[in-house]
Amino acid sequence: MARSGTRPTTTPPVGGAGPGRRAFGRSARVALGRLWRRAVVPALPPRPPGPPPEGQPRRSGWTRVLGVCLAGFALWLLLDAPTLQHNAQVSPVGARRTVSLDILGPIATVSRDLGVSHLVSVADGILGRTGNRPGAGAPLHPRALRPGGLRPHPSPVPSTPTTAPVPLNRHPSAADPLRVLVVGDSLGIDLGSVLVNDLDQTGVVQATLDGQVSTGLTRPDYFNWPAELATDLARDHPEVVVVMIGANDAQDFPGPPDVPFGTSAWDTIYRSRVASFMAEATGQGARVIWVGMPPMQDPGLSAAMQRINGLVQQAAAQNPDVVYVSSWTVLGTPSGQFTPYLVENGQEVNVREPDGTHITPGGAQVLAAAVEAAMRDDLHVSL
Amino acid sequence: MLFPTIDFAIFFLVAFVACWLLNPYPTAWKLAVIALSYFFYSWWDWRFVFLLLAATVLAHLGGQGAARRRAAPRAARVWLIASLVGLLGLLGYFKYYGFFAVNVDNVLHGLGAGRLVPLVQPTLPVAISFFTFMAISYVVDVYRGRLEPARPVDLAAYLCFFPHLIAGPIVRGEELLPQIRRRRDPAEVDFSWAIWLVMAGLFKKVVISSYVSTAIVQPVFSAPSAHSALEVVFAGWGYGVQIYCDFSGYTDIAIGLALLLGVRFPVNFDAPYTARNLQDFWRRWHITLSRWLRDYLYIPLGGNRGSDGLVIRNIMITMVLGGLWHGANWTFVIWGALHGVGQCVGHLRRRRRIARGLPAVAQGAWRAGWQRFWTFQFVCLGWIFFNASSFSNAWALLSRLVTGWGAGSGLVTPLLVLVVAGVIGAQFVPAGSLVRLQRVFSEQRAAVQAAILGLVLLGITTLGPSGVAPFIYYRF
Numbered sequence: 017m018a019r020s021g022t023r024p025t026t027t028p029p030v031g032g033a034g035p036g037r038r039a040f041g042r043s044a045r046v047a048l049g050r051l052w053r054r055a056v057v058p059a060l061p062p063r064p065p066g067p068p069p070e071g072q073p074r075r076s077g078w079t080r081v082l083g084v085c086l087a088g089f090a091l092w093l094l095l096d097a098p099t100l101q102h103n104a105q106v107s108p109v110g111a112r113r114t115v116s117l118d119i120l121g122p123i124a125t126v127s128r129d130l131g132v133s134h135l136v137s138v139a140d141g142i143l144g145r146t147g148n149r150p151g152a153g154a155p156l157h158p159r160a161l162r163p164g165g166l167r168p169h170p171s172p173v174p175s176t177p178t179t180a181p182v183p184l185n186r187h188p189s190a191a192d193p194l195r196v197l198v199v200g201d202s203l204g205i206d207l208g209s210v211l212v213n214d215l216d217q218t219g220v221v222q223a224t225l226d227g228q229v230s231t232g233l234t235r236p237d238y239f240n241w242p243a244e245l246a247t248d249l250a251r252d253h254p255e256v257v258v259v260m261i262g263a264n265d266a267q268d269f270p271g272p273p274d275v276p277f278g279t280s281a282w283d284t285i286y287r288s289r290v291a292s293f294m295a296e297a298t299g300q301g302a303r304v305i306w307v308g309m310p311p312m313q314d315p316g317l318s319a320a321m322q323r324i325n326g327l328v329q330q331a332a333a334q335n336p337d338v339v340y341v342s343s344w345t346v347l348g349t350p351s352g353q354f355t356p357y358l359v360e361n362g363q364e365v366n367v368r369e370p371d372g373t374h375i376t377p378g379g380a381q382v383l384a385a386a387v388e389a390a391m392r393d394d395l396h397v398s399l
Numbered sequence: 400m401l402f403p404t405i406d407f408a409i410f411f412l413v414a415f416v417a418c419w420l421l422n423p424y425p426t427a428w429k430l431a432v433i434a435l436s437y438f439f440y441s442w443w444d445w446r447f448v449f450l451l452l453a454a455t456v457l458a459h460l461g462g463q464g465a466a467r468r469r470a471a472p473r474a475a476r477v478w479l480i481a482s483l484v485g486l487l488g489l490l491g492y493f494k495y496y497g498f499f500a501v502n503v504d505n506v507l508h509g510l511g512a513g514r515l516v517p518l519v520q521p522t523l524p525v526a527i528s529f530f531t532f533m534a535i536s537y538v539v540d541v542y543r544g545r546l547e548p549a550r551p552v553d554l555a556a557y558l559c560f561f562p563h564l565i566a567g568p569i570v571r572g573e574e575l576l577p578q579i580r581r582r583r584d585p586a587e588v589d590f591s592w593a594i595w596l597v598m599a600g601l602f603k604k605v606v607i608s609s610y611v612s613t614a615i616v617q618p619v620f621s622a623p624s625a626h627s628a629l630e631v632v633f634a635g636w637g638y639g640v641q642i643y644c645d646f647s648g649y650t651d652i653a654i655g656l657a658l659l660l661g662v663r664f665p666v667n668f669d670a671p672y673t674a675r676n677l678q679d680f681w682r683r684w685h686i687t688l689s690r691w692l693r694d695y696l697y698i699p700l701g702g703n704r705g706s707d708g709l710v711i712r713n714i715m716i717t718m719v720l721g722g723l724w725h726g727a728n729w730t731f732v733i734w735g736a737l738h739g740v741g742q743c744v745g746h747l748r749r750r751r752r753i754a755r756g757l758p759a760v761a762q763g764a765w766r767a768g769w770q771r772f773w774t775f776q777f778v779c780l781g782w783i784f785f786n787a788s789s790f791s792n793a794w795a796l797l798s799r800l801v802t803g804w805g806a807g808s809g810l811v812t813p814l815l816v817l818v819v820a821g822v823i824g825a826q827f828v829p830a831g832s833l834v835r836l837q838r839v840f841s842e843q844r845a846a847v848q849a850a851i852l853g854l855v856l857l858g859i860t861t862l863g864p865s866g867v868a869p870f871i872y873y874r875f
Contacts, residue, residue: 073834073841076590078419081659084590084845085415088852089408095857100405209621209788213795216624225622356520357501362508364501370523377789 097124106238109268181339183396184255184303188220194397196223197254197302199245201231203375204260207307210380211258211387218399224252232265233289242296249300256395257297258387260307262328263373266320277320283327291331298337305339305390306332307383310347311354313372318354339394346386347379358382400442402652403605410439411656414561418660419585429556429579436559440526447524450489455555457485458534462549465542479542483535490531493521498727526565528724530558532691537572539695546572553579562657566649568667569687575662583661591841595833596655598855603648605863607822611641613864615810620786623795628803630810631796633819635779638786640822643671646685670826672778675760675770677741680778692721710746715739725785730793734784741777775823 076084093100101124104116188194196215198208205227215221226248231239241261248254265286269275275282290306297304306328309321325344332340347367349355356368360382367379375383391397400407414435421428441448461482468475497520504514537554540546549557549572556579563570619626619634626634647668654664667686674680681689693702700713715736722735749759760770787793840848 073589073591073837075587076841077586078415078588078661079585080845081588081590082415082419084848084852086412087846087849088856091849091853092856092860095853096860099860205621209792212622213624213792223622224625227621356497357518364504364508364514364518366497366501366520368520370497370520372522377792 094123094127095130097127100124105270106235109270109274113270181303181394182336183394185396186255187398190219193220193222194256195252195254196221196256196258197248197252198223198225198227198258198260199241199248200227200258200260200307201263202227202229203263203309203373204307205229206375206377206380207260207383207387208258210377211384214381214384214388215399220399224248224254230264232261232263233286233293234265234267234269237270242293245293245296249297249302253300254297254302256305256391256397257302258305258307259293259297260309261293262309262321262324265324266317278323283323286324287327287331290328291334294331294335294338298335303337303339303395304332304335305341305387305395307341307387308343310343310368310375310383311352313354313356313368317373339390341386341390343383343386346383347375400439402649402656403601406442410435415659422582422585422661425580425582426552428582429552432556432561432579433552433559436556436561436564439561440559440564443525444522447527450493450524450527451530451559454486454489454530454534455551455558457482457489458537458558459551459554461485461538462541462554465538466548468542468544475542479538482538486531486534486538490527493524493527495723495727496521529567529569530564532569532688532724533558533563533571536569536691536695540572546576549576560657560662562653562660562662563664566646566653567685567687568650568653568664569691570664574665578662585661588661589658591837593655593658594840594852595837596651596658598852598859600648600651600653600655601856601859603644603651605859607818608641608644608648609864610862611637611644611815611818614812614815616641616786618810620788620792620796623792623799626799626803626810627805627808628800629808631799631803633808633811633815634796635783636819637815638782639672639775639779640819642782642785643668644822670830672775672823672826673771674774674778675767676745676774677738677777678745680774681738681742688721688724692717696720707747707750711743714742714746718742729790730784730787733790733793734781737781737784 097120101117101120104113104120107113107116186194196212198204198211200208205225208225208227212223212225215223226244228239228241228244231241233241236242245257249257266277268277269282269285275285294304294306308325308328312318312321322344325342329340332338344352347355347358354368354372356366356370356372358365358367358379360378365378365382366376367382368374369376388399392399400410417431417435418428421431437448437451440451461478464478464482465475467478497518500516500518504516504518507513507515537546537549537557541548553576557570557572557575560570560575560579615630615634615637619630620638623631650664650667654667657664665687669683669686671680671684674683697713697717700716701709702713703710718739719732719735722731722733722738725731725734752761753759783796784790784793787796840851843851
């Protein structure tokens with residue numbers, strides 16, 4: 017690397033393929049050479065020669081910094097490729113995922129051969145990161161998609177339940193509290209944070225919240241909600257399970273073959289997963305209150321949520337132990353449009369976050385009241 | 400584009416090479432910085448690039464107009480005020496309009512005047528609080544004569560320079576503009592310090608902040624009534640650790656990245672949990688915001704001059720507005736007011752001690768320890784309001800401190816205690832002790848340095864979770 021304070025002279029170019037190309041190639045090389053030399057020559061008065069001041073770290077030239085960083089990055093890529101490959105696998109289906117997997121596949125194979133991937137599981141053990149958690153769900157079983165056995169299904173239309181919910185007829189007390197479990201994605205956390213506190217303050221409810229950001233039922237390879245629910249059911253033995261999941265579910269099922277969101281095949285798989293999830297809870301004797309997604313500011317996302325809500329309603333209609341609570345008009349306008357503000361008890365309340373998706377504490381309070389009303393009216397729980 | 404992502408790593412690689420190749424050509428360097436920074440900003444939402452551009456134009460017009468202060472002071476003042484109104488108008492509309500509209504409407508409705516203020520909820524652009532404050536400092540500094548007006552291209556590069564763009568540090572014109580104007584020495588990159596900052600920042604953010612957030616802060620803050628008093632105590636301390644590691648981690652990375660490009664940023668954190676009182680805390684926490692509030696709000700209000708009443712007024716206005724700067728929510732107002740009240744009490748005690756001929760702050764090792772302990776507890780009490788989703792959420796947490804004793808505390812694990820204690824304890828390690836480590840690193844061969852870098856990165860990604868949450872201060 018040049019360390020001189022004087023600017024070097026331009027060296028005459030040599031070589032070339034032909035007259036025209038030679039002229040072009042020569043001038044380009046001259047320009048590039050000049051640029052390169054000017055770039056690596058100190059622009060400021062040069063530092064006095066010799067070692068740096070006593071005790072101070074040495075400085076480096078930028079090309080050396082670039083080389084060290086690239087080599088360090090390449091080493092990390094090699095060592096950490098299996099983790100990166102897994103992260104790519106659980107990312108949304110699309111070109112980015114495909115390209116990432118294509119690049120990381122061969123590198124990850126080399127890395128596995130070196131046995132470095134074992135380090136990750138050791139670190140997880142030290143940090144207590146065992147079991148189900150976002151980013152580390154169960155691998156997708158190829159049969160989970162059942163591509164051959166799918167029947168075309170009409171686009172979902174909000175349906176009315178074909179079965180009336182079976183009441184719980186419960187009169188909880190402080191000595192015999194009602195056990196409630198709230199599970200959900202980030203919107204479920206928005207609701208659950210308020211609902212759990214509301215219920216706990218009644219003094220007759222023991223409520224717990226299990227919220228997992230960026231999760232849903234579409235990608236059990238990212239986060240396995242059925243496994244999580246099984247753990248929750250075994251630990252808490254809830255009598256009522258409140259579910260608010262779906263905001264992250266408007267994405268393709270990864271294949272092969274991928275099943276695109278918006279197709280009837282996708283609807284069939286998703287409805288089946290929702291029904292299984294409901295049955296998992298009701299099979300353990302719990303009643304399920306499934307809270308639908310509210311309208312979103314983004315029209316595309318809002319339409320997707322409406323589609324998902326329709327599928328959930330259809331699944332709920334088939335299970336008498338499930339109550340579906342719509343948030344569509346609870347957090348939207350009477351016509352079902354997105355609104356950031358509502359009037360509640362004469363006061364204007366900001367119900368949605370500025371991102372146009374999440375629910376503010378004020379909005380969660382409104383929605384929690386609807387869930388509590390469903391507990392009282394549909395499940396006949398005295399709160 | 401978050402710093403700890405592959406996307407950003409690729410972006411920075413391009414930016415690094417482009418900036419150093421263009422280093423000999425000042426104008427091309429500045430244009431490249433502007434293009435790269437606008438691309439970086441557009442990654443979130445391309446529409447807000449025009450907002451950044453508008454803030455730059457307002458600052459430029461204000462600076463040019465304010466520079467006429469000697470020839471036409473009145474005109475200069477008009478330009479200054481017009482520019483500030485424009486800049487604060489943008490910030491006010493995008494960040495605070497919805498909050499004030501709801502509150503004003505509800506008051507008017509309560510008075511029987513009906514709902515007069517139209518309700519809209521603008522999308523909050525990232526970084527608006529930061530680049531607006533930088534633009535204001537530039538215009539005011541030019542008006543005060545501390546800074547000569549910058550060329551448009553210099554000003555644009557100063558305001559949008561991507562390492563500081565999203566969440567600071569809030570760099571002043573006098574610090575950054577000269578570095579933008581002159582060429583940087585390509586043979587004098589402070590690599591060992593820069594790489595230390597970037598790696599330390601990544602470790603704090605990806606490993607520590609994420610772990611503490613998941614282990615205690617999120618579960619307790621989202622359902623206080625389901626947790627014990629001890630868990631609430633650790634959630635408060637844990638959030639203190641989380642936000643420190645998150646925000647100081649971000650600024651460490653920002654300062655390190657700028658250093659790799661040959662640009663120096665001011666320090667933003669100086670072991671804040673070693674502070675002996677709140678005044679000391681604000682000299683160590685988010686230093687570039689503290690000094691902004693001091694120089695552009697507190698001192699113009701009158702500062703320490705005048706009676707105790709006036710000083711208390713100035714402190715409270717500064718701290719409440721400082722709280723509101725963080726977000727349009729009453730919890731931030733309460734957080735700011737809490738720190739304001741604490742500072743007022745400290746101010747009165749100091750004045751009383753000085754009047755008695757005593758040192759402003761009581762001396763002695765035990766007293767210092769006692770002061771540090773209680774300052775940390777007070778700061779963590781404030782963090783409860785800062786992180787609470789609502790006032791009732793904060794109240795539920797605080798009430799558990801009274802009613803929650805005796806319940807199980809399964810979230811308070813030995814590892815959590817170790818991490819919380821370790822982060823606080825690490826602040827007492829003298830900063831100078833790191834220089835030797837950097838020197839040893841700087842003297843290694845390139846291959847050894849690359850191996851160290853690769854292994855440290857592996858350690859960070861192995862210990863961290865699979866996904867990284869956005870930095871807390873991205874919201875502000």
